[in-house]
Amino acid sequence: MITTELSNVGEIIQNQREVFQTGKTKDITFRIEQLKILKQAIIEHEQAIVEALQADLHKPEVETYITEISVVKEIDYVIKHLQNWSKPKKASVSWDFFSYSARIYPEPLGVVLIIGPWNYPFQLIISPLVGAIAAGNCAIIKPSEIASHTSDVIAKIITKHFDPAYIAVIEGGVEASQKLLAEKFDHIFFTGGTAVGKIVMAAAAKYLTPVTLELGGKSPCIVDTEINIEHTVRRITWGKFINAGQTCIAPDYLLVNKKIKKDLIDGLEKSLKEFYGNNPINSPDYARIISQKHFDRLVNFLKDGEVIIGGENQPSERYIAPTVIDNVSLEDSVMQEEIFGPILPIIEYTDIAEAIALITSRPKPLALYLFSQDKNLQKRVLQETSSGGVCINDTVMQVGVSSLPFGGVGDSGIGNYHGKASFDTFSHNKSVLQNSFWFDLKWRYAPYEGKLPLIKKLLG
Numbered sequence: 001m002i003t004t005e006l007s008n009v010g011e012i013i014q015n016q017r018e019v020f021q022t023g024k025t026k027d028i029t030f031r032i033e034q035l036k037i038l039k040q041a042i043i044e045h046e047q048a049i050v051e052a053l054q055a056d057l058h059k060p061e062v063e064t065y066i067t068e069i070s071v072v073k074e075i076d077y078v079i080k081h082l083q084n085w086s087k088p089k090k091a092s093v094s095w096d097f098f099s100y101s102a103r104i105y106p107e108p109l110g111v112v113l114i115i116g117p118w119n120y121p122f123q124l125i126i127s128p129l130v131g132a133i134a135a136g137n138c139a140i141i142k143p144s145e146i147a148s149h150t151s152d153v154i155a156k157i158i159t160k161h162f163d164p165a166y167i168a169v170i171e172g173g174v175e176a177s178q179k180l181l182a183e184k185f186d187h188i189f190f191t192g193g194t195a196v197g198k199i200v201m202a203a204a205a206k207y208l209t210p211v212t213l214e215l216g217g218k219s220p221c222i223v224d225t226e227i228n229i230e231h232t233v234r235r236i237t238w239g240k241f242i243n244a245g246q247t248c249i250a251p252d253y254l255l256v257n258k259k260i261k262k263d264l265i266d267g268l269e270k271s272l273k274e275f276y277g278n279n280p281i282n283s284p285d286y287a288r289i290i291s292q293k294h295f296d297r298l299v300n301f302l303k304d305g306e307v308i309i310g311g312e313n314q315p316s317e318r319y320i321a322p323t324v325i326d327n328v329s330l331e332d333s334v335m336q337e338e339i340f341g342p343i344l345p346i347i348e349y350t351d352i353a354e355a356i357a358l359i360t361s362r363p364k365p366l367a368l369y370l371f372s373q374d375k376n377l378q379k380r381v382l383q384e385t386s387s388g389g390v391c392i393n394d395t396v397m398q399v400g401v402s403s404l405p406f407g408g409v410g411d412s413g414i415g416n417y418h419g420k421a422s423f424d425t426f427s428h429n430k431s432v433l434q435n436s437f438w439f440d441l442k443w444r445y446a447p448y449e450g451k452l453p454l455i456k457k458l459l460g
């Protein structure tokens with residue numbers, strides 16, 4: 001095993017605590033140097049990353065660049081802004097605090113734990129790690145065992161370029177994860193499913209460890225009539241079927257205005273052919289399902305409603321064709337569970353109120369998509385629904401904007417990251433108030449006799 005041994009977890013954490021106590025990781029120059037090392041290491045191992053994702057998910061090289069290796073762009077963004085983010089910020093004080101000055105000092109938390117999922121197994125470990133380094137922490141990372149080739153590459157990169165007393169990798173599955181969760185950390189950053197998110201939060205509660213939970217859910221995609229249909233179908237097809245639908249912010253299901261439903265279905269059929277040809281199993285640009293377990297779960301959804309596009313599957317390759325399903329019932333399992341695969345149910349509505357009512361009756365999603373140029377409709381959907389994020393007239397692209405915090409709300413998660421939000425997630429904002437010795441007003445000191453009218457005036 002390249003990785004640091006699981007049996008030494010306690011010792012690794014202790015070593016990291018000692019390194020953190022030296023103050024070395026707090027130095028801004030050190031942080032920037034480490035981010036540059038990480039960037040360089042990713043670039044050096046590009047080919048190995050591409051091959052690992054090909055082996056794990058049959059991920060096309062272009063998708064690996066767009067969705068995994070693109071994390072280097074995030075590193076550049078963080079390096080550019082880090083000096084400014086880490087400076088103490090002056091805070092205003094009210095007139096009655098005129099002899100005081102107030103400042104907010106961002107300080108690192110200490111030793112943090114990052115646990116990742118299998119669907120974007122490289123990016124979803126490295127991107128939070130960038131935040132942890134930028135904020136001046138030590139970190140232990142636990143990639144997903146299910147994307148085992150990518151987990152190995154991550155371990156190789158990290159152990160080659162970083163001292164485990166600063167950044168360590170623990171490879172392994174549930175057992176490794178639980179062993180780590182039994183320890184005390186200063187922050188736990190978890191990306192994965194809602195059920196495991198609850199286990200992580202329960203473990204963190206034991207030590208009052210703060211958590212960031214990047215979870216999943218069913219992200220709706222509303223399609224109104226006021227659209228450019230050609231652009232709409234391409235953007236939905238891309239966002240839904242990239243990585244064979246195994247994307248936490250993929251449009252889970254469509255809510256389509258009845259008037260445009262037929263055009264939309266025809267358009268989806270056309271764009272699927274344009275992207276993946278007549279038989280997507282032969283396309284080099286279409287990924288596979290990660291495991292037999294997930295394949296079986298997804299094939300089960302094909303029993304729901306009526307398959308109108310796709311539906312073919314090949315168990316030996318864990319292939320499921322891009323599939324569109326009509327006439328589903330809200331009670332069908334495909335409309336109850338997060339799909340997380342290349343199956344797209346369509347539900348029609350006649351009035352937007354129906355679509356909004358359906359969304360608000362369910363747990364708050366990670367993403368909400370709206371295709372419409374109607375400004376009033378945009379405003380109404382934004383006002384009447386709640387979700388981790390929203391993208392209007394496109395899908396998935398919101399994840400690539402470093403200035404937008406990324407995260408869920410309610411069942412789809414707690415906290416957020418990317419860019420400055422990552423720095424904030426892994427920092428504590430220490431409030432510092434300073435008084436001067438010019439004079440000392442006595443109004444707040446005992447004895448209080450006769451001071452109440454003045455205090456009422458001051459507080460009034």
Ligand code: NAD
Pocket residue numbers: 115116117118119120124142143144145146172173174177178181191192193194196197199213214215216217247248338340366408413
């Ligand atoms: P998962 O919850 O099964 O696993 C995530 C991590 O938790 C893995 O490293 C795994 O080893 C560990 N784990 C699994 N069971 C555990 C247990 N009982 N105790 C402790 N640790 C355990 O998630 P997954 O299947 O890898 O990923 C799919 C889910 O992740 C989907 O729900 C998806 O929506 C969500 N997701 C969310 C985001 C986001 O950014 N919000 C991104 C990707 C995936």
